[in-house]
Amino acid sequence: MGFLTRSKETAPCTVTISHRFEELSAHVKFNNGAVVNPGDSVLVHGAEIMAPYGEVVEEDRTATITRASKLEQLWTRATGDFEFMELCEFSFSEEVLS
């Protein structure tokens, strides 16, 4: 990892979406043991995934992990904590009605 430079790597991943009455959840799991660090970005390739209502969908995909530079990582470590408000139901959500 460079101080100012980013690097990229690809990783196989499994995306699991539960779109059911009893559970709404979505998770991405890397299958090669890749670990995401503060400031890294992840892009899952392919078309948008959405399970039909009442179903759980699991898809194997490829993801690109963009590794943050050391500087970015330090910055994220120092400031990430302030995004905690999102856990509150009354947070200012960024949802977009389209």
Next chain:
Amino acid sequence: MNAQSPLHSADAATAEEAIAAQDALDTPMTSEKATEVAMQNTLLTPRFYTTDFDEMDAIDVSPVRADWDKLINQMKSDPNKGHFKKNEDWDTVDWDGMEPALKAEFIDFLISSCTAEFSGCVLYKEMKRRGSNADITTLFQLMARDEARHAGFINDALREAGIRVNLGFLTQQKKYTYFRPKFIYYATYLSEKIGYARYITIFRHLEAHPEHRFHPIFKWFREWCNDEFSHGEAFALLMKTDPKLTESFTNKLWIKFFLTAVYSTMWVRDHQRPLFHEALGVDVTWYGQEVFRKTSEISKQVFPFTLDIEHRRWRKNLDRMEAASRQIAAAKKRGGVGGMISRVVGMAKAATAFVSVLTIPAIHNAVPENPRLQPAY
């Protein structure tokens, strides 16, 4: 625009029937499915987190083992398993008859609730997956279960209103942010406890004034917030495993910051939903103070002080923050140089008010040896 099927999930007697009714919408291409496609899309945008997993794995719950095991076993027994089902109490909602402005605020409330539950689920699942301390991963697994269940329940209510969540974020670039473990404890503890206080206050109010219950989801709030209460209990115990977390000078400052930030955000946000509170028959200022009172009382189990919410600078500056937030929103909309200046001025006003609230002397509290509480409101 509500999707109609022969048996609407709202009329179903059991969860299975409700699911079957909703499933019917998703099977072959029918006119119902066309309606589904036409549903309004709302994009959920949760954040993704990492933390110091080694530090989290190093937690030793031995000092609170007896209470810990009791709480985890209670959560494992899943007392609310059967609660999140639509039964005969789920009245049909007259979405079309609802005043549009109220509908917009209420839907905004449902969406932000759904996002919060969903984000909690993402965070907890990540902690569960990457941690290796069995006590901690079990807790996160159980909490992820509850949050996903709550999110599913709200999602169903949104679908009835013709709103479909969009999980498109999954295939968009996601940046992973960072939470220090201790901040996860403070923030999660507070968000769960204040969530409990908010839901139970509305539930008790509507129990006394059922004529204001304009949507059946409020009937589910009591058991729902008991989940939030238990989650908060677990974090209270976690904070008890290391006295420094609540007793060191720096950490006390952090706790004060978290309390002030959470309380003032809630105040500002709630005041932006006037019609929603009016429909509930709730005075939003009374509601805010009441939720703070309950949360402060509960937080005495673990925090060495409470905020002085009766201080003369308290409400005055919360109101200033709210006014500043309106100014910022209006300036953002306006754009241009004038908008930019107005926005910066608004932000300065908000920051000044925040500092004024943050510097109100706190009220000392002698923390009890054993933190465990039962939901009592």
